[in-house]
Amino acid sequence: MKHVVVIGGGLGGLSAAISLAAKGFTVTLLEKNNHLGGKLMPVQLGEASFDFGPNTITMPNVFQEVISQTGEDPDSYFEFIKLSSHTRNYSSDGAMLDFSTDKEKMVDQLSHLDPVGAKNYPSYLEEVTRLYRMGESQFFRRTFTSTADYLSPSLGYSFSKVRPLQSLHRFHRNYFTNPFVIQTLDRYATYIGSSPYVSPATFGLIAYLELVEGVYYTKGGNTKIADGFENLARKLGVRIHTNCKVISIDVKNNQAVSVATEDGEHYPADTVVMNADLLVSYPELVKEVDRPHFNDKKVAKFEPSISAYVVLAEMNTRHSELLHHTVYFSNEYKQEFTSLFQDKKYADDPTIYLSNSSFTEMEKSPNGDNLFILVNAPATSRYNENTDDYKELIYDTLAERGLSLKENVLTERIITPKEIHHTFGAFKGALYGMASNRKSDAFFRPRNKSADIGNLYFVGGSTHPGGGSPMVTLSGLNVAKAIIKANK
Numbered sequence: 480m481k482h483v484v485v486i487g488g489g490l491g492g493l494s495a496a497i498s499l500a501a502k503g504f505t506v507t508l509l510e511k512n513n514h515l516g517g518k519l520m521p522v523q524l525g526e527a528s529f530d531f532g533p534n535t536i537t538m539p540n541v542f543q544e545v546i547s548q549t550g551e552d553p554d555s556y557f558e559f560i561k562l563s564s565h566t567r568n569y570s571s572d573g574a575m576l577d578f579s580t581d582k583e584k585m586v587d588q589l590s591h592l593d594p595v596g597a598k599n600y601p602s603y604l605e606e607v608t609r610l611y612r613m614g615e616s617q618f619f620r621r622t623f624t625s626t627a628d629y630l631s632p633s634l635g636y637s638f639s640k641v642r643p644l645q646s647l648h649r650f651h652r653n654y655f656t657n658p659f660v661i662q663t664l665d666r667y668a669t670y671i672g673s674s675p676y677v678s679p680a681t682f683g684l685i686a687y688l689e690l691v692e693g694v695y696y697t698k699g700g701n702t703k704i705a706d707g708f709e710n711l712a713r714k715l716g717v718r719i720h721t722n723c724k725v726i727s728i729d730v731k732n733n734q735a736v737s738v739a740t741e742d743g744e745h746y747p748a749d750t751v752v753m754n755a756d757l758l759v760s761y762p763e764l765v766k767e768v769d770r771p772h773f774n775d776k777k778v779a780k781f782e783p784s785i786s787a788y789v790v791l792a793e794m795n796t797r798h799s800e801l802l803h804h805t806v807y808f809s810n811e812y813k814q815e816f817t818s819l820f821q822d823k824k825y826a827d828d829p830t831i832y833l834s835n836s837s838f839t840e841m842e843k844s845p846n847g848d849n850l851f852i853l854v855n856a857p858a859t860s861r862y863n864e865n866t867d868d869y870k871e872l873i874y875d876t877l878a879e880r881g882l883s884l885k886e887n888v889l890t891e892r893i894i895t896p897k898e899i900h901h902t903f904g905a906f907k908g909a910l911y912g913m914a915s916n917r918k919s920d921a922f923f924r925p926r927n928k929s930a931d932i933g934n935l936y937f938v939g940g941s942t943h944p945g946g947g948s949p950m951v952t953l954s955g956l957n958v959a960k961a962i963i964k965a966n967k
Contacts (some may be wrong), residue, residue: 480560480749481504481505481966482505482506482747482748482749482750483499483505483507483750483751483752483860484506484509484748484751484753485506485508485751485752485754486488486509486725486728486738486753486755486760486764487511487517487728487729487754487755488508488510488515488516488719489518489542489628490542490666490951490955491517491518491940491951491954491955492508492752492938493516493955494545494708494952494956495752495754495832495954495956495959496508496623496712497546497549497708497712497717498545498822498955498956498959498963499959500522500658500717501550501571501715502715504962504963505716506718507720507746508712508718508719508739509738509740509746510723511722511723511740511904512523512662512902512903513558513706513722515721515924516702516704516708517533517754518531518899518910519532519533519701519705519948520532520702520890520902521702522531524791524792524849524890524891525793525889525890526846527699527794527837527846528843528849529700529836529851530700530702530724530836530845531851532787532851532910533849533948534701534836535565535689535804535834536559536694536697536704537694537829537949538946539694541949541952542557542704542949543953544954544956545711545952545955549715555707556706556707556710557697557698557699557703557704557707558697558698558699558703559698560695560698560839561691561693562696562803562804563579563581564581564584564611565693565694565803565804566689566694566803566804566806567800567801567804567806568808569660569806569880570662570808571807571810573881576589576592576659577658577665577802578694579690579759580691580692580693582600582604585690586600586601589660590660591658592657593655593660595732596654596657597654599642600654601653603686604686604687604690604691606654607684607691608691608861610642610684610689611687611688613683618944619719619944619953621943622958623850638753642680642681643679646675646677646678646682647667647668647676647678647679648676650680650683651675662808665812667682667685667686668675669685670683670685670947671685671784671911671947672909672910673785673911674819674914675723675816676813676816683780686828694804696839699840700836703899704880724761725738725739725741725751725755725764726764728751728931728932728935729737730766730769730932733931734932735750735932735935736748750788750934750935750936751935751936753937754938754939754955755939756912756940757912757925757939758781758912758913758941759905760904762778764885765932766883767794769931770929771809772923772929773930781912781913782820782914782915783858783872783906783909783914784911784913784946785820785856785857785909785910785911786858786896786905786908786909786910787855787894787899787910788825788853788856788893789852789853789893789894789895790852790870790891790893791891791892791893791894792849792850792890793849793888793889793891794844794848794850794884795847795887795888795889796887797847797848798882800882801833801838801848801882802835803834803836803839804833805835807880808830808875809828809829810828811828814828815855816881819855820857820914823857825869826854826855828876829854829855829872830854831852831872831873831876832853832854835849835850836849836851837849846889847887847889854873854891858896858906858907858909866895910946911940912946915939924941924944925937925941925943927944927954927957927961928961931952935964936961937958938954938955939954944957
């Protein structure tokens with residue numbers, strides 16, 4: 480049977496490996512780190528455990544599909560818990576809005592904050608549902624392997640129907656009048672590492688996922704998804720090598736013939752699937768002469784998405800004002816994105832996101848809250864980091880908003896964009912590959928197959944259908960189907 484080598488054990492690489500192994504392919508997966516799951520990395524501090532990311536889980540059916548397609552029961556591998564009121568949003572002046580799938584609860588809150596928005600909320604949900612259904616039927620399940628795939632008439636028609644020329648911010652202003660309410664919904668642009676003031680309204684479909692379908696947490700921590708995938712992959716015979724860094728893909732006659740690792744091994748391959756960051760690893764692993772359609776000049780033109788400055792803090796107390804997810808918004812939201820993308824520096828007044836999984840599962844942190852504190856940051860090449868100063872700014876900002884943390888921290892760890900770049904091979908430290916601020920990058924991400932190397936495929940956040948844990952998992956499913964079809 481054909482031998483597939485998968486480079487990178489993120490969710491995309493794992494879902495591709497499982498799908499191919501279930502169809503009889505011989506699969507070898509090579510991962511440079513000592514854990515699988517990519518950015519879905521477990522971290523232990525004192526007695527508290529954390530998920531580095533992602534912290535917000537949507538589209539649980541996608542993860543379950545990876546398991547169920549093999550005939551196995553997904554519930555035997557991981558269990559999802561639906562969060563009722565999942566995200567608490569605070570404005571800079573103390574107003575509060577709890578996101579929920581309960582439409583009546585949302586309308587009741589909006590009636591106090593934004594009466595016009597309360598009246599428009601049902602029609603808003605109808606429109607984001609339409610956007611999602613269009614994305615689900617026309618975009619999410621497509622595999623782009625050639626230029627012809629982008630020229631489909633049905634795709635062009637669908638593209639025209641998903642508000643590609645309107646910004647997400649402008650879209651939300653059609654339905655809501657309260658700046659804080661608009662701000663809370665505009666934040667969905669950061670889920671794809673972009674600015675709501677320039678990224679297309681199409682990404683309003685994320686609101687459908689959170690406000691209609693709901694937000695989930697994986698019992699035991701979101702890293703249990705990666706653990707479940709790994710367990711099934713091994714059961715299906717996938718040969719998994721961790722702490723195994725790939726240094727090159729050997730190409731002959733426009734075909735990848737083997738993959739070389741740092742320890743001197745060469746793994747022969749009939750097909751190669753790259754789950755490592757396309758914008759970093761493709762240029763690193765393949766000589767430029769072998770990839771003329773994706774040369775270094777083209778890579779340099781991509782704008783990286785935002786990165787993250789993260790403080791992980793084990794606390795000795797619990798804070799009743801926090802839900803599983805809590806966001807403290809800046810006073811000048813537009814200026815925050817100007818700082819990140821134009822000034823290329825940290826925001827002076829940042830929006831601060833906190834994940835507190837012990838709110839849902841107290842066992843994750845027996846002594847108090849386990850706070851994953853994230854602030855949007857520019858990519859690594861754009862600024863000089865002063866980690867302690869910015870940590871203090873974050874703590875001081877939270878204290879001004881009524882959340883005093885410093886005196887109750889037991890242990891803490893800072894993770895910077897530079898570390899994200901080195902640990903995950905992320906493009907300039909970006910969390911989502913390229914940004915979606917330009918229409919071409921939002922809708923026409925790099926294809927799932929090399930234009931120059933006939934048996935080299937790409938999965939992950941840098942390729943189609945995009946960033947975020949469900950999308951990268953889908954990319955693995957989609958590419959596996961393409962490989963299976965190509966080998967019939």
